[in-house]
Amino acid sequence: MTLYESSETCSYLSGSDAIKLLELIHKSLTCEMEDDFTALFPKIQELFPFKFALAMLGQQDNNGMIMLSGANISFPEQWLHESISKNYLQVDAVIKENFTTYEVQHWSVTRKKLFRREDINSLSQDFGMRECYTHGSRPSAGGQNGSMFCFSSTSMKYDMRTVAILEFLTPHLHLAFSHIFENKQAKVNNAVLSSREKEVLNWLKQGKSSWDISVILGISERTVNFHVYNVLQKLGATNRPQAVAVATRLGLIDIG
Amino acid sequence: MTLYESSETCSYLSGSDAIKLLELIHKSLTCEMEDDFTALFPKIQELFPFKFALAMLGQQDNNGMIMLSGANISFPEQWLHESISKNYLQVDAVIKENFTTYEVQHWSVTRKKLFRREDINSLSQDFGMRECYTHGSRPSAGGQNGSMFCFSSTSMKYDMRTVAILEFLTPHLHLAFSHIFENKQAKVNNAVLSSREKEVLNWLKQGKSSWDISVILGISERTVNFHVYNVLQKLGATNRPQAVAVATRLGLIDIG
DNA sequence: CACCCACCTGTAAGTAATGACAGGTGATAA
DNA sequence: TTATCACCTGTCATTACTTACAGGTGGGTG
Numbered sequence: 001m002t003l004y005e006s007s008e009t010c011s012y013l014s015g016s017d018a019i020k021l022l023e024l025i026h027k028s029l030t031c032e033m034e035d036d037f038t039a040l041f042p043k044i045q046e047l048f049p050f051k052f053a054l055a056m057l058g059q060q061d062n063n064g065m066i067m068l069s070g071a072n073i074s075f076p077e078q079w080l081h082e083s084i085s086k087n088y089l090q091v092d093a094v095i096k097e098n099f100t101t102y103e104v105q106h107w108s109v110t111r112k113k114l115f116r117r118e119d120i121n122s123l124s125q126d127f128g129m130r131e132c133y134t135h136g137s138r139p140s141a142g143g144q145n146g147s148m149f150c151f152s153s154t155s156m157k158y159d160m161r162t163v164a165i166l167e168f169l170t171p172h173l174h175l176a177f178s179h180i181f182e183n184k185q186a187k188v189n190n191a192v193l194s195s196r197e198k199e200v201l202n203w204l205k206q207g208k209s210s211w212d213i214s215v216i217l218g219i220s221e222r223t224v225n226f227h228v229y230n231v232l233q234k235l236g237a238t239n240r241p242q243a244v245a246v247a248t249r250l251g252l253i254d255i256g
Numbered sequence: 257m258t259l260y261e262s263s264e265t266c267s268y269l270s271g272s273d274a275i276k277l278l279e280l281i282h283k284s285l286t287c288e289m290e291d292d293f294t295a296l297f298p299k300i301q302e303l304f305p306f307k308f309a310l311a312m313l314g315q316q317d318n319n320g321m322i323m324l325s326g327a328n329i330s331f332p333e334q335w336l337h338e339s340i341s342k343n344y345l346q347v348d349a350v351i352k353e354n355f356t357t358y359e360v361q362h363w364s365v366t367r368k369k370l371f372r373r374e375d376i377n378s379l380s381q382d383f384g385m386r387e388c389y390t391h392g393s394r395p396s397a398g399g400q401n402g403s404m405f406c407f408s409s410t411s412m413k414y415d416m417r418t419v420a421i422l423e424f425l426t427p428h429l430h431l432a433f434s435h436i437f438e439n440k441q442a443k444v445n446n447a448v449l450s451s452r453e454k455e456v457l458n459w460l461k462q463g464k465s466s467w468d469i470s471v472i473l474g475i476s477e478r479t480v481n482f483h484v485y486n487v488l489q490k491l492g493a494t495n496r497p498q499a500v501a502v503a504t505r506l507g508l509i510d511i512g
Numbered sequence: 513c514a515c516c517c518a519c520c521t522g523t524a525a526g527t528a529a530t531g532a533c534a535g536g537t538g539a540t541a542a
Numbered sequence: 543t544t545a546t547c548a549c550c551t552g553t554c555a556t557t558a559c560t561t562a563c564a565g566g567t568g569g570g571t572g
Contacts, residue, residue, distance in 0.1 A: 015271010018278050207498030241496040242463030
């Protein structure tokens, strides 16, 4: 049984902790852009101290986790740059552990558990990131992406209060961050098709034939087929059913 | 500016209120079935007293709100029966107000505001439901349904603490209730198509032609068309693109 | 101006899908 | 046993779609 199901987890929290968490969770509901999300972190700092924070969204794959999106709240850019160039993010044991167990981790605890020693990599030490809490959420209904949030500093004691805070907060950070990512993706994808192409696609979804659409739009059937052909090319689809499926997945057309 | 955005809303809450809310919100994240959802309400009763509770999910329509799903937590069955048979749910001003403003309502306050008088309908009075708080969430990204939650009793004072509790709690009740509804719908819809039909549909979505699928499944092309035809009939679609769209909407095939 | 792009249109050949006809098997439930 | 249902198969005529070819218009940008 993880602490998630334990009813005593909140006993580590004070009333003012709980109120701050409530406010944070409430604010997380209305995050639409990355700025809204970033704005949560100063408030998290009021709950427990950290210098650096990082958010990551990943998608499960055959080979492992693929990073979809990262929001660097306050990590040193150089650390990120070196970590990415040296492929640390793909091989790091803590990250693997996160995307396997999705439980709260404390670097020294995890490393002791995995390697039977506590030392961290020199890169992190150079930047004054001697300790770090990480916690993420697993892919769930309504979202197929997993997440990971890092809170790092020179020294962070492992204590149950921080664990409890993360367990209450992380699922909502995950929802907010996923939501922002999907917004962003839909925006990017939205530019792929022209307005006429989206219009045609929306009628296709409704079961209309080329002839139907030509009447609806007041253009020739040939032109409808022309638009459809362009949609197929742009979406990499081989026929109309796939085009509808791809467009739906990319958020280009409404589900309804 | 509504209380939602006010940073002082939580000042009406005690630390123990906040902890109970946190626990409730956390539990709401893992609700998969209606029982899980119903189990939240005894915990809500620890926050503020009420005798009867009701959850409703509705979909915006040209004419108004259509009820999609209701969970009767503890309302008198007879009250519900009479309300439905007398069409109260369609004409009730409080319900209309909920699905317009989506703000916390207190029956006597709302009625005073709308009708300049406080009296309630005799039906509710007969059942000892003299007062009621209602609050819901508007349709949002990732869910097109609005919700309404009622908490009723013989006497409920209007106070800011209860309002604050509802404002913090309701969005999460909404998410949980919507999620349960979608689960239920997907389950119902899932029985509509046979396993072979779903298999064919999933290949259609991938852009495969009838011939492709016949090779993949090791059956004749004619049989693939037979299955597709049955899918079209069952889903009420006129062609493959629409079938893919409908199946996606009903949760019959994965989006990915 | 030249260029790109969204938008529009035509012809035509080949391929795919639709919807009707007809029929057969095997498992499971009344 | 009779019935039902998922599953399977065939033919055939009609309609729809795909993908080439060819081209024209108007708006905006470098």
